[in-house]
Amino acid sequence: xxxxxxxxxxxxxxxxxxxxxxxxxxxxxxxxxxxxxxxxxxxxxxxxxxxxxxxxxxxxxxxxxxxxxxxxxxxxxxxxxxxxxxxxxxxxxxxxxxxxxxxxxxxxxxxxxxxxxxxxxxxxxxxxxxxxxxxxxxxxxxxxxxxxxxxxxxxxxxxxxxxxxxxxxxxxxxxxxxxxxxxxxxxxxxxxxxxxxxxxxxxxxxxxxxxxxxxxxxxxxxxxxxxxxxxxxxxxxxxxxxxxxxxxxxxxxxxxxxxxxxxxxxxxxxxxxxxxxxxxxxxxxxxxxxxxxxxxxxxxxxxxxxxxxxxxxxxxxxxxxxxxxxxxxxxxxxxxxxxxxxxxxxxxxxxxxxxxxxxxxxxxxxxxxxxxxxxxxxxxxxxxxxxxxxxxxxxxxxxxxxxxxxxxxxxxxxxxxxxxxxxxxxxxxxxxxxxxxxxxxxxxxxxxxxxxxxxxxxxxxxxxxxxxxxxxxxxxxxxxxxxxxxxxxxxxxxxxxxxxxxxxxxxxxxxxxxxxxxxxxxxxxxxxxxxxxxxxxxxxxxxxxxxxxxxxxxxxxxxxxxxxxxxxxxxxxxxxxxx
Amino acid sequence: xxxxxxxxxxxxxxxxxxxxxxxxxxxxxxxxxxxxxxxxxxxxxxxxxxxxxxxxxxxxxxxxxxxxxxxxxxxxxxxxxxxxxxxxxxxxxxxxxxxxxxxxxxxxxxxxxxxxxxxxxxxxxxxxxxxxxxxxxxxxxxxxxxxxxxxxxxxxxxxxxxxxxxxxxxxxxxxxxxxxxxxxxxxxxxxxxxxxxxxxxxxxxxxxxxxxxxxxxxxxxxxxxxxxxxxxxxxxxxxxxxxxxxxxxxxxxxxxxxxxxxxxxxxxxxxxxxxxxxxxxxxxxxxxxxxxxxxxxxxxxxxxxxxxxxxxxxxxxxxxxxxxxxxxxxxxxxxxxxxxxxxxxxxxxxxxxxxxxxxxxxxxxxxxxxxxxxxxxxxxxxxxx
Numbered sequence: 001x002x003x004x005x006x007x008x009x010x011x012x013x014x015x016x017x018x019x020x021x022x023x024x025x026x027x028x029x030x031x032x033x034x035x036x037x038x039x040x041x042x043x044x045x046x047x048x049x050x051x052x053x054x055x056x057x058x059x060x061x062x063x064x065x066x067x068x069x070x071x072x073x074x075x076x077x078x079x080x081x082x083x084x085x086x087x088x089x090x091x092x093x094x095x096x097x098x099x100x101x102x103x104x105x106x107x108x109x110x111x112x113x114x115x116x117x118x119x120x121x122x123x124x125x126x127x128x129x130x131x132x133x134x135x136x137x138x139x140x141x142x143x144x145x146x147x148x149x150x151x152x153x154x155x156x157x158x159x160x161x162x163x164x165x166x167x168x169x170x171x172x173x174x175x176x177x178x179x180x181x182x183x184x185x186x187x188x189x190x191x192x193x194x195x196x197x198x199x200x201x202x203x204x205x206x207x208x209x210x211x212x213x214x215x216x217x218x219x220x221x222x223x224x225x226x227x228x229x230x231x232x233x234x235x236x237x238x239x240x241x242x243x244x245x246x247x248x249x250x251x252x253x254x255x256x257x258x259x260x261x262x263x264x265x266x267x268x269x270x271x272x273x274x275x276x277x278x279x280x281x282x283x284x285x286x287x288x289x290x291x292x293x294x295x296x297x298x299x300x301x302x303x304x305x306x307x308x309x310x311x312x313x314x315x316x317x318x319x320x321x322x323x324x325x326x327x328x329x330x331x332x333x334x335x336x337x338x339x340x341x342x343x344x345x346x347x348x349x350x351x352x353x354x355x356x357x358x359x360x361x362x363x364x365x366x367x368x369x370x371x372x373x374x375x376x377x378x379x380x381x382x383x384x385x386x387x388x389x390x391x392x393x394x395x396x397x398x399x400x401x402x403x404x405x406x407x408x409x410x411x412x413x414x415x416x417x418x419x420x421x422x423x424x425x426x427x428x429x430x431x432x433x434x435x436x437x438x439x440x441x442x443x444x445x446x447x448x449x450x451x452x453x454x455x456x457x458x459x460x461x462x463x464x465x466x467x468x469x470x471x472x473x474x475x476x477x478x479x480x481x482x483x484x485x486x487x488x489x490x491x492x493x494x495x496x497x498x499x500x501x502x503x504x505x506x507x508x509x510x511x512x513x514x515x516x517x518x519x520x521x522x523x524x525x526x527x528x529x530x531x532x533x534x535x536x537x538x539x540x541x542x543x544x545x546x547x548x549x550x551x552x553x554x555x556x557x558x559x560x561x562x563x564x565x566x567x568x569x570x571x572x573x574x575x576x577x578x579x
Numbered sequence: 580x581x582x583x584x585x586x587x588x589x590x591x592x593x594x595x596x597x598x599x600x601x602x603x604x605x606x607x608x609x610x611x612x613x614x615x616x617x618x619x620x621x622x623x624x625x626x627x628x629x630x631x632x633x634x635x636x637x638x639x640x641x642x643x644x645x646x647x648x649x650x651x652x653x654x655x656x657x658x659x660x661x662x663x664x665x666x667x668x669x670x671x672x673x674x675x676x677x678x679x680x681x682x683x684x685x686x687x688x689x690x691x692x693x694x695x696x697x698x699x700x701x702x703x704x705x706x707x708x709x710x711x712x713x714x715x716x717x718x719x720x721x722x723x724x725x726x727x728x729x730x731x732x733x734x735x736x737x738x739x740x741x742x743x744x745x746x747x748x749x750x751x752x753x754x755x756x757x758x759x760x761x762x763x764x765x766x767x768x769x770x771x772x773x774x775x776x777x778x779x780x781x782x783x784x785x786x787x788x789x790x791x792x793x794x795x796x797x798x799x800x801x802x803x804x805x806x807x808x809x810x811x812x813x814x815x816x817x818x819x820x821x822x823x824x825x826x827x828x829x830x831x832x833x834x835x836x837x838x839x840x841x842x843x844x845x846x847x848x849x850x851x852x853x854x855x856x857x858x859x860x861x862x863x864x865x866x867x868x869x870x871x872x873x874x875x876x877x878x879x880x881x882x883x884x885x886x887x888x889x890x891x892x893x894x895x896x897x898x899x900x901x902x903x904x905x906x907x908x909x910x911x912x913x914x915x916x917x918x919x920x921x922x923x924x925x926x927x928x929x930x931x932x933x934x935x936x937x938x939x940x941x942x943x944x945x946x947x948x949x950x951x952x953x954x955x956x957x958x959x960x961x962x963x964x
Binding site for chain 1 (some may be wrong): 590593594597598600601604605607608609611612615618619622625626644647648650651652654655674675677678679681682684685686
């Protein structure tokens with residue numbers, strides 16, 4: 001992907017010259033609201049288009065006519081492949097990664113054609129029964145609109161980079177009707193950092209898009225699950241089992257994509273025209289017996305929450321959905337993984353709940369709660385966004401009482417998935433696409449180096465007290481040209497050897513004034529802080545947080561660099577090959 | 580200056596342009612959303628009607644699919660979900676129905692219909708605590724039309740459910756519910772009062788049963804079930820005069836009703852044999868006591884005959900009967916109209932002996948109508964003591 005050259009810093013320069021109508025920050029926040037509204041409108045239209053296509057292609061019943069089940073996904077798959085290859089080659093793959101690419105590689109640039117292409121091809125694919133969801137495309141449509149507006153308004157390079165994730169949050173929030181989860185997801189998985197400006201913009205965009213979505217499509221949560229109550233503390237054990245099952249299912253799903261996608265992508269170019277059609281036809285064949293696996297499947301998730309299937313059927317549906325989604329996604333059909341993730345989670349969760357009910361009928365709560373917790377577990381296991389997964393379940397259920405099982409189950413699913421499949425799916429996909437995007441999970445996991453890792457114990461020669469100065473001849477004999485000196489108030493400052501000798505031989509009372517103020521550090525400070533503070537100082541004091549007069553160590557630039565060098569060898573591992 | 584104005588104008592222009600685009604997009608989306616929702620509503624209604632049709636035609640499985648389709652177009656439509664739950668129950672899939680009902684309950688915990696359906700499910704699963712909880716929620720819940728009628732009917736249903744469980748506690752609870760219902764039910768509700776009376780009879784609250792039946796009869800004097808109920812209640816209360824009063828029109832209306840006829844005869848005989856009835860002269864009282872004694876003695880003598888002794892009769896009961904007979908024979912000469920008329924306490928002791936003879940004869944000799952009447956008088960005397 002190539003981006004046009006950007007007028008870097010136009011706005012910032014204009015602001016500096018006092019020539020702007022609004023400051024860059026105010027403009028950014030105002031734009032966030034407008035982008036939220038626009039993204040919300042786009043997502044509403046996108047969802048209506050998907051539903052309308054489904055009505056046209058399959059009729060109004062949940063169970064499609066059998067003759068259309070095989071033909072429609074196959075034929076529409078061929079059309080989608082043609083459109084993708086000929087007109088919209090950038091719409092393939094994950095919208096999350098494409099937004100991250102815009103942020104980290106292309107200075108916030110997402111072409112306008114991607115928005116149109118993603119809208120059309122994803123709507124066709126999902127509406128025709130491909131096992132994919134509308135949330136990821138919604139996220140990308142939001143990001144694309146934001147990028148388009150940012151470019152038109154000639155935002156600074158930095159804000160142009162950030163505007164795409166703001167639009168992504170708006171798109172995701174509108175797609176799920178979950179503003180908090182969308183904000184968290186974008187912070188957790190796309191931007192990877194918290195600061196007031198970014199958070200404010202993301203929140204404003206998410207909220208305004210959700211307001212628009214609710215205006216048009218209603219304020220009801222995504223699912224209407226029966227109320228949850230913990231029947232007994234022992235039931236938490238079942239939720240722990242659900243977490244384990246969720247982690248294993250997530251591992252199977254990610255490994256299947258890891259295996260199949262690069263193989264299909266590597267096939268000759270002409271086959272790429274056929275792959276979505278073949279995937280669609282295969283899903284259609286599955287749909288003859290299990291039509292539930294076709295499309296996003298929200299209606300069937302609702303049914304699973306309401307006890308409509310036996311645990312055996314739920315288990316089969318979970319397995320078939322994994323298969324169908326891997327086929328759809330690996331074939332290059334545009335569409336997202338969020339909805340299939342939730343579908344698999346709902347089925348696995350309900351199946352575990354069903355088995356538990358069979359074994360301990362009096363200890364089992366409503367199956368809908370298991371389905372919800374299962375969704376959270378798979379969200380944590382596949383998408384590797386543990387915080388988002390917890391808030392997501394709370395938002396879609398509107399029930400805070402479910403928090404305990406969700407935390408237990410999500411944490412276990414996350415840990416199991418991470419240990420069995422170390423590379424998160426978004427990182428895996430970006431590596432398969434040849435992009436080296438930052439892995440935010442790996443960043444989170446990376447050990448932070450602290451001052452205590454680099455500091456040395458204070459030596460008596462380097463730490464001198466003003467009220468107990470050694471004689472000048474002793475000072476003369478000390479090694480080094482710079483000393484840490486504690487003044488009469490107990491604060492640590494710095495002094496060159498020459499100055500110290502002058503002070504030692506002088507009987508004047510203004511000795512304090514001659515101690516130079518220097519930055520100090522605490523042992524828990526990140527080494528990055530030390531790097532920033534040390535500047536030209538040969539040595540900095542590391543003092544106790546509760547007692548500033550207590551010197552616990554000293555640190556020099558050489559100590560810092562040496563420490564950075566050591567873990568770099570340990571941490572700099574090659575990424576897992578993406579096949 | 581010109582350059583500054585140009586930049587401000589450009590920015591204003593772009594923002595204004597963006598707002599115009601959003602406004603246009605908003606208008607377009609509004610138009611499309613209206614069309615979309617119209618279509619959704621249309622599909623929803625079509626499937627809902629099909630579901631109702633299927634349910635009417637006793638095709639609950641088809642109805643389930645139809646209501647599910649309807650619900651897909653309006654996930655927050657409580658009516659569709661409620662009908663889906665009802666179709667699932669009709670299709671014998673209570674677990675699935677319960678799940679939908681619980682969802683509805685979460686939204687509308689005070690809805691009468693939802694609580695009633697949940698109560699029926701809990702009752703079906705034998706979860707009395709939950710069933711009573713939901714029944715009460717349904718009784719005090721919201722009913723859009725005819726709320727009082729619904730509440731009475733549900734209380735009736737709850738009472739029937741509790742009585743059907745047939746435990747002491749449940750019967751007590753049923754009695755409490757009946758009393759509550761009696762205070763709510765209007766006297767002119769003929770059907771309700773009759774049903775109430777019948778249930779009072781079932782739990783043994785005869786006076787309340789009689790009051791309920793009498794309320795019915797005040798509105799419809801010849802209503803057969805109420806007449807029967809009132810006579811039964813009065814008979815159980817040993818109010819034979821009242822029982823007779825209600826039995827007479829029954830027998831008149833339906834002379835073939837053997838049980839009512841027998842009860843009427845019994846009532847009349849009791850009234851005829853009762854020496855303790857009010858308003859009798861000493862002579863009449865004595866005459867009745869003598870007559871009663873003779874009836875009891877005749878039965879006891881018959882019972883004491885060796886041919887009549889049942890194999891199951893124990894030695895103890897046989898010796899009781901013999902000693903009573905001996906006592907009766909010894910007092911026989913003193914039990915006369917003249918003696919008893921002059922000594923009211925002798926009437927009591929004579930009747931006491933007659934009742935004992937009847938009781939001792941019960942295992943061997945079949946009771947005639949007069950014996951039954953004496954038995955009832957004995958019960959009455961026992962209760963009075």
